[in-house]
Amino acid sequence: MLVDWLYVAVFGVVGVLLAILPLAIVWLISPRGEYPQKLLTYESGVVPFGQAWSQFNVRYYLFSLAFVLFDVEVIYLYPWAIVFKELGAFAFTEMFVFLAILFIALVYAWRKGALEWV
Amino acid sequence: MREAVIPVSWILEIVKATLSAVAVFTFAAVFAAMLGVYLERKISGWIQARVGPKHVGPQGILQTVADTIKLLQKENIVPRHADYLVFSSAPLIVTVAALLGYVVIPWGKLGDWVLIVRDLNIGVLYFAAMSSLVVIGILTGGWSSNNKYALLGGLRSASQLISYELPLGFAIISVAMMAGSLSTVEIVNAQQDVWFVFKQPLAFLIFLTAAAAETNRVPFDLPEAESELVAGYFAEYTGMRFALFQLGEYAEMLAMAAMTTVLFLGGWRGPWLPPILWFFIKTYAVVFFFMWVRWTYPRLRIDQLLNLSWKVLLPLGLLNILVTGLVVTLAR
Numbered sequence: 027m028l029v030d031w032l033y034v035a036v037f038g039v040v041g042v043l044l045a046i047l048p049l050a051i052v053w054l055i056s057p058r059g060e061y062p063q064k065l066l067t068y069e070s071g072v073v074p075f076g077q078a079w080s081q082f083n084v085r086y087y088l089f090s091l092a093f094v095l096f097d098v099e100v101i102y103l104y105p106w107a108i109v110f111k112e113l114g115a116f117a118f119t120e121m122f123v124f125l126a127i128l129f130i131a132l133v134y135a136w137r138k139g140a141l142e143w144v
Numbered sequence: 145m146r147e148a149v150i151p152v153s154w155i156l157e158i159v160k161a162t163l164s165a166v167a168v169f170t171f172a173a174v175f176a177a178m179l180g181v182y183l184e185r186k187i188s189g190w191i192q193a194r195v196g197p198k199h200v201g202p203q204g205i206l207q208t209v210a211d212t213i214k215l216l217q218k219e220n221i222v223p224r225h226a227d228y229l230v231f232s233s234a235p236l237i238v239t240v241a242a243l244l245g246y247v248v249i250p251w252g253k254l255g256d257w258v259l260i261v262r263d264l265n266i267g268v269l270y271f272a273a274m275s276s277l278v279v280i281g282i283l284t285g286g287w288s289s290n291n292k293y294a295l296l297g298g299l300r301s302a303s304q305l306i307s308y309e310l311p312l313g314f315a316i317i318s319v320a321m322m323a324g325s326l327s328t329v330e331i332v333n334a335q336q337d338v339w340f341v342f343k344q345p346l347a348f349l350i351f352l353t354a355a356a357a358e359t360n361r362v363p364f365d366l367p368e369a370e371s372e373l374v375a376g377y378f379a380e381y382t383g384m385r386f387a388l389f390q391l392g393e394y395a396e397m398l399a400m401a402a403m404t405t406v407l408f409l410g411g412w413r414g415p416w417l418p419p420i421l422w423f424f425i426k427t428y429a430v431v432f433f434f435m436w437v438r439w440t441y442p443r444l445r446i447d448q449l450l451n452l453s454w455k456v457l458l459p460l461g462l463l464n465i466l467v468t469g470l471v472v473t474l475a476r
Binding site: 029030033040041042051052056058059065079085090092093096097128136142143 | 154157158161162164165166168169216217218219220221222223224225226235236239240243244246247261262263264265266269270287289290291292293295296299302303306307309310313314317320321324325326379380383384385387388446447450451454455458459462465466469470472473476
């Protein structure tokens with residue numbers, strides 16, 4: 027069990043090292059030329075005005091809120107999906123109630139217009 | 145008095161894990177990225193009545209190798225106003241997150257031995273978690289570039305990926321309910337008689353749509369959207385960093401196709417041919433399907449994209465779980 031996750035950890039570390047390897051080769055052999063225009067942010071050929079780190083559409087925030095709600099729901103569904111065959115009709119009814127409540131939440135968010143892109 | 149020594153078996157496991165990691169990553173770089181890009185160019189050429197790459201190697205098969213060598217010689221440019229540390233780490237996050245999913249993919253069977261790095265007992269959940277890590281890389285890349293196109297691409301990508309993760313999860317849960325396990329090997333074994341694509345056709349369609357969206361393929365390629373956002377989140381990336389983003393994207397696509405095969409198309413099962421060959425035939429058939437769709441359909445608008453996920457796929461996925469649960473409970 028622990029060995030399984032050892033593999034995952036080793037995969038992560040080796041993956042980072044292997045991804046750095048070509049970058050190291052580039053660092054060794056790539057040409058370097060410094061002039062101010064090259065380091066400008068690309069903005070379709072005109073001199074960029076202002077920074078990109080500014081306020082952005084609140085819509086993205088609403089979708090992420092709705093996502094958190096349903097993602098937590100999905101996490102509860104995983105263990106249930108494995109064992110519900112043994113637990114029988116009771117477990118199914120329980121989950122039906124849970125899903126029904128969340129479905130009502132989805133309908134509510136829909137009616138309130140949280141899912142509309144403006 | 146006990147001494148804190150690492151057991152020999154653990155060192156052996158670390159060596160084995162390192163070797164398999166190098167093997168799997170090399171495999172992904174060659175078969176997912178290089179072959180994937182080549183196939184994409186050939187298939188797009190074929191669909192658009194062109195020839196595609198032809199000159200480097202027989203039928204242009206070495207074109208991607210040449211491109212990689214070219215990219216190795218390019219300078220890594222970091223824009224002056226970018227956040228250097230975050231900017232450099234974004235391509236690494238995307239690549240590693242895409243490759244970590246390969247741990248749980250069963251490539252085939254030799255005798256009784258399943259070709260899998262590690263058969264995690266929460267395999268498909270782990271796979272879904274790793275594939276959603278990609279969004280962190282894309283968002284950091286888009287934000288740290290300090291470029292308006294890149295920021296917009298990154299934000300779109302974040303909202304798209306989180307929206308389609310839910311239907312993807314629902315489709316996986318429907319399959320897990322049928323198989324009674326989250327382990328990829330168990331799921332393939334559960335399809336001994338009938339593939340799940342016939343038992344769960346709706347979940348299959350939902351999974352395929354969500355997989356195309358998760359890998360940013362057309363018609364869901366809004367994060368990149370060449371014609372409006374230049375290249376989206378990787379607009380400022382050059383040379384090898386750009387190549388790492390591409391590697392991550394194609395590795396993710398092959399992983400998604402392999403997972404479609406595992407969940408719905410019976411994994412390595414099939415008559416006559418060896419299991420490994422069957423697995424690759426099915427996986428590349430799904431890859432071909434993704435490419436076919438890409439060169440056939442135009443891009444969706446962002447409101448259409450989010451509507452499809454939240455108002456169509458999400459209720460359908462919930463309904464599918466309820467119907468599956470009802471049928472399985474009644475058939476007990």
